[in-house]
Amino acid sequence: xxxxxxxxxxxxxxxxxxxxxxxxxxxxxxxxxxxxxxxxxxxxxxxxxxxxxxxxxxxxxxxxxxxxxxxxxxxxxxxxxxxxxxxxxxxxxxxxxxxxxxxxxxxxxxxxxxxxxxxxxxxxxxxxxxxxxxxxxxxxxxxxxxxxxxxxxxxxxxxxxxxxxxxxxxxxxxxxxxxxxxxxxxxxxxxxxxxxxxxxxxxxxxxxxxxxxxxxxxxxxxxxxxxxxxxxxxxxx
Amino acid sequence: xxxxxxxxxxxxxxxxxxxxxxxxxxxxxxxxxxxxxxxxxxxxxxxxxxxxxxxxxxxxxxxxxxxxxxxxxxxxxxxxxxxxxxxxxxxxxxxxxxxxxxxxxxxxxxxxxxxxxxxxxxxxxxxxxxxxxxxxxxxxxxxxxxxxxxxxxxxxxxxxxxxxxxxxxxxxxxxxxxxxxxxxxxxxxxxxxxxxxxxxxxxxxxxxxxxxxxxxxxxxxxxxxxxxxxxxxxxxxxxxxxxxxxxxxxxxxxxxxxxxxxxxxxxxxxxxxxxxxxxxxxxxxxxx
Numbered sequence: 416x417x418x419x420x421x422x423x424x425x426x427x428x429x430x431x432x433x434x435x436x437x438x439x440x441x442x443x444x445x446x447x448x449x450x451x452x453x454x455x456x457x458x459x460x461x462x463x464x465x466x467x468x469x470x471x472x473x474x475x476x477x478x479x480x481x482x483x484x485x486x487x488x489x490x491x492x493x494x495x496x497x498x499x500x501x502x503x504x505x506x507x508x509x510x511x512x513x514x515x516x517x518x519x520x521x522x523x524x525x526x527x528x529x530x531x532x533x534x535x536x537x538x539x540x541x542x543x544x545x546x547x548x549x550x551x552x553x554x555x556x557x558x559x560x561x562x563x564x565x566x567x568x569x570x571x572x573x574x575x576x577x578x579x580x581x582x583x584x585x586x587x588x589x590x591x592x593x594x595x596x597x598x599x600x601x602x603x604x605x606x607x608x609x610x611x612x613x614x615x616x617x618x619x620x621x622x623x624x625x626x627x628x629x630x631x632x633x634x635x636x637x638x639x640x641x642x643x644x645x646x647x648x649x650x651x652x
Numbered sequence: 653x654x655x656x657x658x659x660x661x662x663x664x665x666x667x668x669x670x671x672x673x674x675x676x677x678x679x680x681x682x683x684x685x686x687x688x689x690x691x692x693x694x695x696x697x698x699x700x701x702x703x704x705x706x707x708x709x710x711x712x713x714x715x716x717x718x719x720x721x722x723x724x725x726x727x728x729x730x731x732x733x734x735x736x737x738x739x740x741x742x743x744x745x746x747x748x749x750x751x752x753x754x755x756x757x758x759x760x761x762x763x764x765x766x767x768x769x770x771x772x773x774x775x776x777x778x779x780x781x782x783x784x785x786x787x788x789x790x791x792x793x794x795x796x797x798x799x800x801x802x803x804x805x806x807x808x809x810x811x812x813x814x815x816x817x818x819x820x821x822x823x824x825x826x827x828x829x830x831x832x833x834x835x836x837x838x839x840x841x842x843x844x845x846x847x848x849x850x851x852x853x854x855x856x857x858x859x860x861x862x863x864x865x866x867x868x869x870x871x872x873x874x875x876x877x878x879x880x881x882x883x884x885x886x887x888x889x890x891x892x893x894x895x896x897x898x899x900x901x902x903x904x905x906x907x908x909x910x911x912x913x914x915x916x917x918x919x920x921x922x923x924x925x926x927x928x929x930x931x932x933x934x935x936x937x938x939x940x
Contacts, residue, residue, distance in 0.1 A: 467835060469831055469834070469835065488834070488839070488841075489831075489834040489835060490834050490837050490838055490839045490840070493834070493835060493836065493837035494837040499835045501832065501835065505829060505831075505832035505835070507824070507825040507828050507829065507832070508828065509824055509825075509827075509828050510821055510824055510825055514821045514824075515825075517818060517821065518818055518821035518822055518825055518836075519836045519837075520818075521837060565836070569836065569837060
């Protein structure tokens with residue numbers, strides 16, 4: 416099996432008194448594409464934020480590339496080759512499009528610099544047209560391209576996308592999915608959180624389903640796709 | 653008013669305003685980016701002036717004193733941030749005010765114990781210890797012009813640092829979304845320590861530059877602290893350009909207030925502040 420990039424064991428996270436994560440195990444390996452699914456409030460975002468050190472875990476461990484990073488500060492976890500595109504995008508509206516990209520630039524863990532400013536411009540020609548605009552002046556779709564572009568500027572081995580298509584027009588959504596597929600094809604492992612389980616299972620090899628802070632399914636995406644009963648039970652509205 | 657006198661007052665107003673700007677930058681950045689009200693900021697100005705006095709007596713030259721004093725102030729800023737201020741980010745304003753007020757007392761006491769409570773003077777460096785003749789009877793001290801020029805150069809340098817450099821981009825990003833900056837792999841703690849130390853260094857530099865102009869005396873940090881807060885409030889919290897404009901407004905209000913209405917001069921600055929806040933309650937420049 417290839418190298419594990421990000422791994423969590425028996426994670427328990429609380430927000431105040433509410434027990435959000437109840438012993439979650441999580442692994443993603445090099446080059447893999449993983450769909451993380453579940454209804455609202457089941458702990459998907461909390462799981463991501465806990466693993467990245469943005470929320471403290473009460474119990475459990477996190478390791479990145481086989482090294483224990485439990486309790487490590489976020490920037491150190493991220494610097495081991497992870498890029499995070501959060502829900503709500505996290506654009507800096509007071510920085511220009513160019514600045515949003517340039518401020519994040521950094522070589523990858525092995526020193527490679529495949530993703531340059533020019534390559535991001537080729538990937539998102541629309542950003543190139545708006546390069547001098549403030550981040551806050553962009554449309555939702557353009558902001559999403561900007562956060563993905565910004566994530567790539569860090570030359571990651573693992574890209575985590577939390578609700579990357581939320582609230583976007585169908586045409587833009589299709590464009591974002593195409594880009595996600597292209598990025599994964601370059602060998603970057605990808606964790607995708609999205610409401611559209613058909614799209615997620617089509618893009619990913621493996622799927623995980625969270626229900627009330629527990630993993631109820633961890634297996635092949637094809638299995639989820641072909642099991643309407645499973646989808647209905649855990650993901651249906 | 654005769655033109656030469658007017659010109660001299662304009663130069664004085666500029667010099668005072670620019671020096672105030674140097675002090676106020678640290679206050680507005682630390683308040684705007686880290687959310688900390690630092691009452692001890694005026695003490696850095698006072699410590700700078702005393703450092704200029706001590707180091708000038710040791711080295712015999714103000715410029716040598718400044719060259720030594722700036723790195724000292726920077727290291728002092730980093731140490732203070734790491735030891736004390738980094739614990740204040742998540743605390744409320746009352747606790748910040750209590751700690752930083754306590755620091756004022758500590759700094760004043762340390763100064764009293766080490767250098768004493770006497771008023772001192774620092775000689776103007778020989779290179780600039782001359783006056784420029786403006787008319788038959790009027791002249792202007794060259795050193796004051798030097799101070800203004802140094803401040804202008806620093807303001808331009810700050811513009812490039814904050815608006816053009818990657819460090820500046822990170823600082824501006826951090827003022828908007830601390831978590832996202834960390835999630836891009838940037839060490840926000842180091843970033844904050846650097847911002848804090850830059851603020852301390854500039855306030856100390858202002859004190860060092862002002863030492864030959866105003867003499868060095870106990871409590872010189874208090875008055876500058878209050879007027880710096882006025883600058884921060886008028887300019888808009890967190891805005892460097894706001895601080896520059898506000899500091900110049902205060903410089904002119906104070907200088908011309910003293911010339912035109914001497915008996916009301918103490919009020920001029922606060923009248924200006926009241927008027928600006930009626931017009932723009934958030935300050936001239938919003939945070940950006």
